[in-house]
Amino acid sequence: MIRNIQSATDLAPAYDLVVVGAGPAGLSAAIEASIHGLAVLLADENESPGGQIYRSVEHASVADLARMGPDYAAGRTLIERFRQQNLSYASRATVWSVGAADEEASDGVHPLEVGISLGGIARPIAAHRVIIATGALERPFPFPGWTMPGVMTAGAAQVLMKSSGLVPSGRTILAGTGPLLYLVASQLLRAGVSVVAVVDTTPVENWRLALPHMFAFATSPYAVKGLKLLLDVRRRAHVIRGVTAIEAVGSGQxxxxxxxxxxKSLQIEGDLLLLHQGIAPNLNLALAAGCDYGWDEHLATFRPNVDLCGASSVQSVSIAGDAAGIVGAVAAALQGELAGLSAALNLNRIGQGCYQQRRNRLARKLARALRGRTFIERRFRPDKTFRVPEDGGTIVCRCEEITAGKLREVAALGVPGPNQMKAFTRCGMGPCQGRLCGLTAVELLAQCRGQSPGEAGYYRLRPPIKPVTLGELAALPHTEAAIVAVAGFAERAKDGALDINHGSHQ
Structure with a gap:
């Protein structure tokens, strides 16, 4: 049965596999690896398993399940399977680093070290393999007024519905593009919320890009679901399509x-504005671990380079689910199973023949689950005018309040990449560490330099990728090499002049 880890002191010093993230991909990876006898630790920041898609589904009422829809309710079955496994589960845990183990401390069997904070205590955990299943983030949606009170993301509203049963009480407007925009609108309408308008910013010309992939979409499970969803929202709310510019206005609110x-221009009055223009892979942990990545022009985002089973460019590190590319819950779960299966093969817990048979079955299921995704990617690709603000006064970096105009000024100085722009402006140095501004900043810089975002590259990310207190860092066990590196007394340490136990000179 599941072993619930409440404090970092309860963690084992080493695991066969550490899975980061308890969404569909992470849960499925942990289940698959546990079935084959691996010692598994699943670490997740949330209070209960499920990730964003299945958030709080274990505790949802009948009314909650009806409001959120059957795809949400399906998460209960997956979590029930997870609860029956023989593995360790650390909720409310922050994984802030994944990297090669210190040679001095390594046992030679567990090549990776994972930095975890739990219960106010930080610990380095040794691992033979790591599967990153950190999911996706809502894409930045910068335009004039997007940071004012009364404006939030559609995903945030969905979190409140799932975790606390909270829904807006006033006139609500939804704006942007993507299936989630209509899904949240439908869920709000079923909850009795006054949705005064759904403002669709999807470019009209996207139909031309999506049309060649229409047949695959029409024969996929997405088609019927999507059509029902669109008809439901259009029947119950005012949908305005073909919108080319928006601005949030108000006096302090x-x-x-x-x-x-x-x-034509139009103004719609409301009390709350919910924004969404698609999602993008949550890159920070994968990039900080050193995984190679590239620019996906069709998704208009960066994504890690992985193979069918999620293997990255870093030995023993795999990436599954939306963290590797937006695939949806069903495909994410299958990718998690493939990654967990590969971990079992790597640790000799399954024979090559059995592995190949199961891998082939999962690959066929994955291909069916991904059918229609290309159409969705092309159809709902957000327009560049909404990804890169034209108005110089629009804030791009919310943490440091850096505007698009300021970034263009710095780009004009000839900075070679986003990391140099970060140094000049602090854009990307705030608590979110670029999660809310990274894509916008890179695309803006690339536009100014006349190059592709792939040529400009993304931020250079280093651990810790999440805030860690000084108390947690101070309590970490330190090797002699680590102390010498920080103290800067390498030569004296070699001569025995540095007392590493007390950090003082003899």
């Missing part, structure tokens, strides 16, 4: 959305 559609 959002009270209206200005929009432009062709040569």
């Amino acid at each position: 959002f009270n209206a959305l200005k929009l432009r559609r062709g040569d």
